[in-house]
Amino acid sequence: MVRVQDDLFAAINEDWLKTAKIRPDMPSASAFTDLYLSIEDDMRADTEVFAKGEKNSPAYLKNFIDFYKLANDWQTRNAQAAQPVVQSLKRITALTSFEDFSKALADLDLSGYSTSFNVGVTPDFKQADRYIFWVDEPATILPDSTYYAADNPQKEPLLATWSKMTTQLLMTAGYSADEADKIVQDAKQFDALLPDLVLSREEQMAYYKNYHPKAIHDFAAYLTTIDLQTYVNTLVGKPVDKVILSSERFWDSAKDVYTDANWSIFKSWLIAKNVAKFSSLASYDLFKQSGTFSRALTGAAQAAEPAREAYALAHQQFGFLLGEYFRIKHFSPEAKHNVETMINKMISVYRDRLTHNDWLGSDTIKKAISKLDHIAIKIGYPDQVPLRFLKRKVDLQTSLLENFEVLSKQEAQFSLDRWNTKVDTTEWGMTADTVNAYYDPQTNSINFPAGILQAPFYDFDRGASANYGGIGAVIAHEVSHAFDTNGARFDEKGSLNNWWTDEDLKKFTDKAQAIVRSWSGLDLDGAAVNPKLTLTENIADLGGLSAALQAGHTDANFSSKSFFTTWATIWRMKASAEYIKLLTSIDEHAPNKLRANEPVKNFQEFFDAFHIEKGDGMYRAPADRVSLW
Structure with missing residues (x-):
């Protein structure tokens, strides 16, 4: 049995790691992929029912369903073989x-x-x-x-x-x-x-x-x-x-x-x-062949099943339509309001931390707070389904490839037509069913699709401590990106503009370099982490965990154990060796195990909660602990 004192990630996720299986067409299993696949299974089952005409689909889903029918017509695709290519x-x-x-x-x-x-x-x-x-x-x-x-x-x-x-x-x-x-x-x-x-x-x-x-x-x-x-x-x-x-x-x-x-x-x-x-x-054989290189990169054992691939293609073209269906089915107004309350509390915590910052000058603090106060908050889904996806037509009488070319041209033209016009700040970069979140420096916005606002990240019915260790830390992570080494270069309006004094920028850079040093020399299963590549995400993890921890203390029944347990749970992951090598080479995020274990070593509250002492694997001496926000 693994002790939390030696390895938080392994101890909290021990049972899951023993039983979790990586689906053959996937390179990993994780809290993110498990949730994504459960959403996919649910949405794909409904898609199949709609496509077969066993139940009437909402009118706004027509293009999604039509494209799915075309992509899932493997009899025609296989008969055409390489002809469209x-x-x-x-x-x-x-x-x-x-x-x-x-x-x-x-x-x-x-x-x-x-x-x-x-x-x-x-x-x-x-x-x-x-x-x-x-x-x-x-x-x-x-x-x-x-x-x-x-x-x-x-x-x-x-x-x-x-x-x-x-x-x-x-x-x-x-x-x-x-x-x-x-x-x-x-x-x-x-x-x-x-x-x-x-x-x-x-x-x-x-x-x-x-x-x-x-x-x-x-x-x-x-x-x-x-x-x-x-x-x-x-x-x-x-x-x-x-x-x-x-x-x-x-x-x-x-x-x-x-x-x-x-x-x-x-x-x-x-x-x-x-x-x-x-x-x-093209045909299923060609689809499988064309993914050979990708599978070698990621370590996935086999290609996706035909119906799953058809669903993925339909989602690629019309995911915002499916996202509307998903949010109506699964994301309640009560959940949205609760998440909004957590976000506002997290921003309030950040405002407090900036106000009482002991290493920035007053002018920089004022501008940082101004940027914080201008952050736009997007929760769950767009206010309106993008009309262009409703207006387009899928031609069921032509090939999948021909439809792909037409739809690609329409989407490209839509984007190009916006040149030299005013930016649409209401636009989302992710569909509502996406299991992810992001900060956009150019709209100075934090975005939380409904897909991630579910267990294990968030559960409307569970204790606040667990939610702060899950979605609370994710929320604060995205806020922290406004003040990472990239985001901090953009002002409250989203423009690249240095709002720092020279002295404060140097202090900020020095603190960021201390984080780089704290991550230097780390690896996972022999795959070395590049601390410069992962710097912005490491800053966001550290800042997010710190702010979420402070926010959690506003709850009368706050439990540090529950908080850190959920933190470790959301980063559970099992992956192929090939995928770990790929991620450490190109992903700005550190491997999940290290994301679970490294940031917590900077908080005395973590050591107190689990009685961690010098000599334990999770211990870090006070002089070696780092902080930024």
Whole structure:
């Protein structure tokens, strides 16, 4: 029997860890996935009933149900086999030069093709109430540039898996073995040009640094092989004056990537990328083949069952419609009011902590409180289902892939049409059934979908101490993101704006570095944690736990044991070795076991609750404990 004194995570979750099973098509089991899968099972069962006509569905679900029918018509999908893939690839195989590609680029992007150009419309960092045109970087085959290091043992096995998968898909799509092999080798040759140029995941996470405005003519000057100005203007449908680059490093070298000499390997890259993308929308055999590389990355044992995959595709397109159904069925007004009360109490605690802060100057404190007071609170679901999802039509007489292209174009056009207009702050980034929560620095809002407002995170009928250790800590975690090393760079209106004095910013940076040091040298099952990659989430966990603990004491029957027990429960997780390696490489969150165990070591109340003493595995000396908010 594991003692809490030695390992909080293992002790609290001991029975669950012994019995929990990872579903074969999943890389892990956890409090999050268990809840997500229970929601999926419930919603998918109702979806099936509606699709069969055994019960009338709400009118607003029509597009979701129609797309599910199309995606779940495996008899037709299997009969068509690779035919839709071959048809889609013709648009790429017909291209003979970068000149051809340049002319076709905008429409390929709109239709959902992988083109290597990751662009879109998003709120402007510097003027958060206006939409700006954003230009990102190409994605590499492997999930992060660090995978390409010569000493990374995963590089060659993963590239071999990707090569085998892509070769098989190409052969199914009509290419000979030699042709398929040539395309794959060329695609990898183009991919090899990218890792030294694109941002690593660690660099991406310091996103306040990744803002580089360029006049449109300066952006266009990066390439002569592709007409970037016409490309951007065609997408938006009007002249665009400037764009924002996430990285100058890539674009400074782009002229050496998109060269006429590289056309043939780039075309192969296009074919390879898109054969995998479109195969996932074809027959079940092709769907399974197209997920081989992903399963190698995550350690999932098998592909999703046909009906589950159909549900996932329908959710991908029309999840906001299903979210409306979910919240009506499962999220009561009483629960929403109770959560709102907890959120307001958590913000009140934060206001108190900022007011009595002993290391910030008075001017910085005032501005921090102003930002706190301007945080928008979104609970459960959007006030209105986005009308665009109601107005679209699913054509049951055409293929799934054709519908995908049409719907992709409609969604892309919706986003692009917002360029240079006022930002819609009522918009949600997650559907109501999502088991997650988030802070959005550009709208300065905290968002809690109804999906996560259930046990083990929240239970309307259980004691307050447990709820504070669960959803209370999650709420305070999201508030803390407003003051992490990224969020703290944005002001109360959501714009990138330094509201700190130089002296206070240095103190803040020093305290953040102390958190980095406290996480240095940690690993899970041999997979090392990158404390710089996980810094913002570690700050949010620490701040969230601290604020939730203070808020919990407002309850007359508060129990520290119940609080910390629930905290450990919400982070329970069992995962494949491959998935742990992937997460520690690219995820800004630390592994769940460490999220459960590390932050609590900074609170005397934790040691008192479980009688933890020097020499115990969970003990941390007072001099080594860290705090921020």
